[in-house]
Amino acid sequence: MSACATTCPSCSCGCGLYLLTSNGQLTGVAPSESHPVSSGKLCARGWSAHEATLCGERLRWPLLRKNGKVEPVSWDEAYDQISKRLKELIEAGKSVGVLGSARATNEENYLAGKLARAGLHTNNVDFPYHSLCRPLFAGLEEVCGERIPTTSLDGIASSQAILLLEGNLAETHPRAASLVMRAVEKSAFLVTIGYRMTQMARLSSLHLATTPGNELEVIRGLLAAVLELRGLDRNWAAVHGEEYEALWRAVEKVERSNELRQAAEWMTRAERATFLLACNGGEGEQARKDAGAFATLAAVTGHLNRRGSGLLALVARSNVRGACDMGVTPERLPGYERLDDEQTRQRLEDLWNTKLPPDRGYSTEDLLQSVSGLIVLADDPPSVVPIGQRAMAAMEKVDLLVVLDAFVTPTVQKAHAVLPIASFAETEGTLTNMEGRIQRLRAAANSPGKAKAGWQVIGELCARFGAGHSYTSANDVLSEIGRAVPRYAGIAQRLSEDGWSTALLEDVEGAKFLIHAPGAAAVAESSCARWPYVLVRDGSFDWGRDPLVTCSPTLSRDYQSERKLFPNGFVEMCQRDADALSLSAGRRVRLRSVHGHAVVPIKVRRELKPGVLSVPYAFRDDLAGVLGRDSVTAVSVEPP
Amino acid sequence: MTYAIEKRAITEWLQKLLETGEVIAPVRGPCGDVLFSTVRSPEQVMWDFQNTLPPPKQFVLPQTDPLIKIKRNGERHEIETTYDDTRRFLFNVRSCDAQGIAFLTRMHEMEPADVSYLRRAYNLTIITLACNTPCSLGFCVCTGSGPFLNDNYDVQLTDLGEGFLVEVGSEKGESAISGVPNLFREATEDQVLQRERLETEAKNQFGEQTCHFASAMRRISTGRVQDALWEKMSEWCLECGGCNLVCPTCYCFSVKDLGSDGSWTRCRMWDSCQYAAFTLEASGHNPRADRKQRMKRRFFHKASAQYYQRDCAVGCVGCGRCIKVCLGATNMPAVVGAIRKGKWDG
Numbered sequence: 003m004s005a006c007a008t009t010c011p012s013c014s015c016g017c018g019l020y021l022l023t024s025n026g027q028l029t030g031v032a033p034s035e036s037h038p039v040s041s042g043k044l045c046a047r048g049w050s051a052h053e054a055t056l057c058g059e060r061l062r063w064p065l066l067r068k069n070g071k072v073e074p075v076s077w078d079e080a081y082d083q084i085s086k087r088l089k090e091l092i093e094a095g096k097s098v099g100v101l102g103s104a105r106a107t108n109e110e111n112y113l114a115g116k117l118a119r120a121g122l123h124t125n126n127v128d129f130p131y132h133s134l135c136r137p138l139f140a141g142l143e144e145v146c147g148e149r150i151p152t153t154s155l156d157g158i159a160s161s162q163a164i165l166l167l168e169g170n171l172a173e174t175h176p177r178a179a180s181l182v183m184r185a186v187e188k189s190a191f192l193v194t195i196g197y198r199m200t201q202m203a204r205l206s207s208l209h210l211a212t213t214p215g216n217e218l219e220v221i222r223g224l225l226a227a228v229l230e231l232r233g234l235d236r237n238w239a240a241v242h243g244e245e246y247e248a249l250w251r252a253v254e255k256v257e258r259s260n261e262l263r264q265a266a267e268w269m270t271r272a273e274r275a276t277f278l279l280a281c282n283g284g285e286g287e288q289a290r291k292d293a294g295a296f297a298t299l300a301a302v303t304g305h306l307n308r309r310g311s312g313l314l315a316l317v318a319r320s321n322v323r324g325a326c327d328m329g330v331t332p333e334r335l336p337g338y339e340r341l342d343d344e345q346t347r348q349r350l351e352d353l354w355n356t357k358l359p360p361d362r363g364y365s366t367e368d369l370l371q372s373v374s375g376l377i378v379l380a381d382d383p384p385s386v387v388p389i390g391q392r393a394m395a396a397m398e399k400v401d402l403l404v405v406l407d408a409f410v411t412p413t414v415q416k417a418h419a420v421l422p423i424a425s426f427a428e429t430e431g432t433l434t435n436m437e438g439r440i441q442r443l444r445a446a447a448n449s450p451g452k453a454k455a456g457w458q459v460i461g462e463l464c465a466r467f468g469a470g471h472s473y474t475s476a477n478d479v480l481s482e483i484g485r486a487v488p489r490y491a492g493i494a495q496r497l498s499e500d501g502w503s504t505a506l507l508e509d510v511e512g513a514k515f516l517i518h519a520p521g522a523a524a525v526a527e528s529s530c531a532r533w534p535y536v537l538v539r540d541g542s543f544d545w546g547r548d549p550l551v552t553c554s555p556t557l558s559r560d561y562q563s564e565r566k567l568f569p570n571g572f573v574e575m576c577q578r579d580a581d582a583l584s585l586s587a588g589r590r591v592r593l594r595s596v597h598g599h600a601v602v603p604i605k606v607r608r609e610l611k612p613g614v615l616s617v618p619y620a621f622r623d624d625l626a627g628v629l630g631r632d633s634v635t636a637v638s639v640e641p642p
Numbered sequence: 643m644t645y646a647i648e649k650r651a652i653t654e655w656l657q658k659l660l661e662t663g664e665v666i667a668p669v670r671g672p673c674g675d676v677l678f679s680t681v682r683s684p685e686q687v688m689w690d691f692q693n694t695l696p697p698p699k700q701f702v703l704p705q706t707d708p709l710i711k712i713k714r715n716g717e718r719h720e721i722e723t724t725y726d727d728t729r730r731f732l733f734n735v736r737s738c739d740a741q742g743i744a745f746l747t748r749m750h751e752m753e754p755a756d757v758s759y760l761r762r763a764y765n766l767t768i769i770t771l772a773c774n775t776p777c778s779l780g781f782c783v784c785t786g787s788g789p790f791l792n793d794n795y796d797v798q799l800t801d802l803g804e805g806f807l808v809e810v811g812s813e814k815g816e817s818a819i820s821g822v823p824n825l826f827r828e829a830t831e832d833q834v835l836q837r838e839r840l841e842t843e844a845k846n847q848f849g850e851q852t853c854h855f856a857s858a859m860r861r862i863s864t865g866r867v868q869d870a871l872w873e874k875m876s877e878w879c880l881e882c883g884g885c886n887l888v889c890p891t892c893y894c895f896s897v898k899d900l901g902s903d904g905s906w907t908r909c910r911m912w913d914s915c916q917y918a919a920f921t922l923e924a925s926g927h928n929p930r931a932d933r934k935q936r937m938k939r940r941f942f943h944k945a946s947a948q949y950y951q952r953d954c955a956v957g958c959v960g961c962g963r964c965i966k967v968c969l970g971a972t973n974m975p976a977v978v979g980a981i982r983k984g985k986w987d988g
């Protein structure tokens with residue numbers, strides 16, 4: 003038996019684990035006490051991390067669709083056909099694009115970006131999860147600038163106060179939830195904000211309940227309470243005079259309950275505090291404002307640039323930060339630099355030996371609607387983006403869909419060309435977690451059939467489009483990343499040491515922040531006589547359709563069972579509402595909104611308040627007729 | 643029979659064992675963690691270590707355990723049972739882990755006996771290293787499974803400073819030292835007395851970490867743990883399953899077929915009774931849908947009189963691994979303590 007030290011590929015906590023193998027075959031997982039993030043602990047997804055690679059339906063040979071049938075072909079034939087057809091599309095003036103992935107490595111993402119910009123000469127490059135986290139990052143950026151600050155995960159455990167804007171931390175980021183529990187055990191104050199009485203909310207010192215879509219009002223209330231408290235401190239008011247005035251004017255009329263005052267006091271008085279912001283994939287404008295106000299709150303309580311304090315954006319997948327850093331976005335270049343940043347453009351043009359395309363490209367959802375040729379790296383856009391069925395319909399219309407993946411996904415099944423790549427357990431590469439900690443993946447087993455490492459395959463595609471460079475290892479790619487992204491310079495060397503050599507991107511301690519006065523919330527959908535309930539699309543990430551879960555027999559059971567029992571989805575409501583409507587669990591109701599109507603069964607959840615109906619992200623498409631493009635909408639409930 | 647061996651002679655003994663079979667021992671990996679691994683040379687074996695986080699149970703009950711090979715042959719399927727008959731020496735295993743393996747073996751010997759498990763277990767020689775200093779989180783003294791053993795070892799080594807006392811507890815143990823008889827001398831009375839003294843000293847060194855099973859058992863066995871307490875405790879569980887997976891006495895599994903293209907291996911794979919879907923039925927019904935029901939079930943199995951009578955032991959060897967691995971706060975001593983006091987402090 004041997005043990006290979008690697009990084010958990012699931013969420014953005016980035017725990018370390020050992021993949022165990024026997025005679026070259028994966029057999030299990032062991033935790034590591036010496037790992038800086040996980041310290042001997044793993045969540046269920048970590049403990050079953052080997053299963054997807056071991057048990058999942060794997061892609062073994064390059065496949066091409068010929069006359070409607072999918073046939074295995076040689077790598078050369080696959081590359082030749084793909085490049086020939088892509089070139090034909092480009093020559094015919096059609097647009098093409100590339101989607102990277104928050105579950106792919108930095109090296110794979112970097113090369114995907116390079117393929118788009120230097121090979122296909124387009125900025126049509128994005129990653130599907132970006133459609134959920136883009137507004138959140140934009141909101142943080144308004145306050146913090148381009149270097150979005152973080153604190154370390156272990157800082158959570160030593161915080162004296164924690165403010166958590168909930169999604170469902172215990173489900174999405176169990177390791178972070180675990181650290182919050184450590185802090186609570188040590189008598190830290192935990193304040194949660196959300197419309198659901200989640201596990202973390204039940205453990206909190208204070209839960210600030212909102213109605214869905216109204217989180218901003220609570221944050222503004224907290225800001226008002228903090229400023230009220232700060233105002234008593236003459237020194238503080240003198241130093242921060244102007245900002246304080248502007249901010250005070252923006253929030254002074256917001257009602258401040260005793261609860262808000264209490265929470266504000268805890269967050270302000272704490273020497274060390276952590277602000278945890280869930281990525282709930284709400285509508286752009288609203289999510290941006292929420293994030294901006296949340297960051298402002300962290301700034302005015304003094305915790306944004308203080309050692310031991312900080313803010314963490316709880317993006318779901320393992321390499322969201324890495325994908326952003328690698329510039330796999332239509333508006334940002336590698337290094338998360340703006341598209342028009344001359345210095346960066348020059349650096350990349352020199353490095354890639356080509357002119358960069360000037361105009362902003364399409365973001366995922368528009369890209370899917372607009373391109374004729376599409377390369378998808380290790381992702382399944384319909385399971386990620388807010389309106390999945392629209393993404394699926396768009397992909398079906400693409401003239402050439404090329405998919406690189408280790409696993410069979412719905413996107414793979416639509417592809418015209420499939421290129422099999424190694425899974426996380428079979429490849430070298432790096433991931434960047436939510437703290438900005440860059441960590442290695444190491445190959446514990448060989449990839450099946452003719453599958454190759456992702457960096458090799460995209461590297462070859464780059465070469466076919468004149469953006470070539472011969473890479474002999476993932477580390478070669480990481481070295482080039484060091485030249486393209488100044489913050490990653492020297493990382494390849496820092497990670498070459500044995501053991502858990504992890505590298506944290508530089509700290510932003512002492513950085514300056516722009517305090518924005520958050521405007522009032524647009525009036526959130528609220529119930530009225532005609533539409534007495536509020537229906538919310540639960541934005542917690544749907545792990546049930548991530549191949550790391552779907553391909554794992556242990557992890558996929560719950561999700562599969564739910565799908566079988568509720569093939570057309572369900573909505574959740576509280577017991578009181580179910581009683582008032584004389585409904586028992588499983589009974590169907592008709593939901594009606596301004597957008598349309600749908601008939602769905604109900605599930606009773608004690609976590610919800612009366613008047614709130616919630617549809618899990620997994621079943622959002624089943625209720626698309628009622629939700630429209632909204633994440634929150636007012637509805638009526640009738641018999642079917 | 644009790645022998646003694648000089649420290650410098652250990653290498654030669656290990657060399658002999660390496661020639662005889664696969665030697666598994668605690669080894670320090672490149673990341674600093676100590677893991678039980680197959681060793682190639684005697685120098686790799688660690689002598690001064692806190693116990694490994696993953697228990698050595700995987701050498702009798704692997705996380706992925708191939709049981710049957712299935713092959714399609716035309717219209718029919720051919721089935722072949724697979725056994726692992728490798729002779730293995732588990733070297734420098736701690737007392738708690740030896741007791742854990744003994745517990746697992748008793749379970750798998752119960753009718754119908756699990757031949758696949760037993761063939762692996764019967765081919766395993768357990769050479770323990772008694773704990774002169776208890777580990778920081780261990781409470782084996784509360785479960786009667788350490789720091790020294792009186793049974794359930796093949797060979798028990800005790801570090802006497804210059805050499806080791808070598809207690810042989812079985813025929814497998816005799817056979818393990820028989821290849822190199824000139825290395826082992828009969829132990830002197832002084833050496834045996836020194837071992838007794840070390841055991842007493844070790845027992846006196848146990849600190850705060852205790853686990854009072856008896857009073858918890860009374861409450862659990864008679865249903866006197868309030869539902870509200872289970873509910874409260876279950877709020878501090880994050881359903882990672884780690885407590886089961888690192889527990890030397892847990893053996894829950896599910897069965898999965900690996901492979902494709904007409905050839906499969908049916909495997910037993912570790913599972914956790916704390917996972918919601920562990921008891922999920924095909925109809926969609928789940929008798930333990932709530933976390934508190936699953937937690938109640940776990941501790942009923944671990945510490946009820948009903949199971950104590952059947953298993954002759956609580957389902958815990960006091961290794962303290964669940965304290966380290968628990969993502970939440972519901973490790974064995976914490977839950978047992980709460981049940982005893984009727985109150986959760988979290």
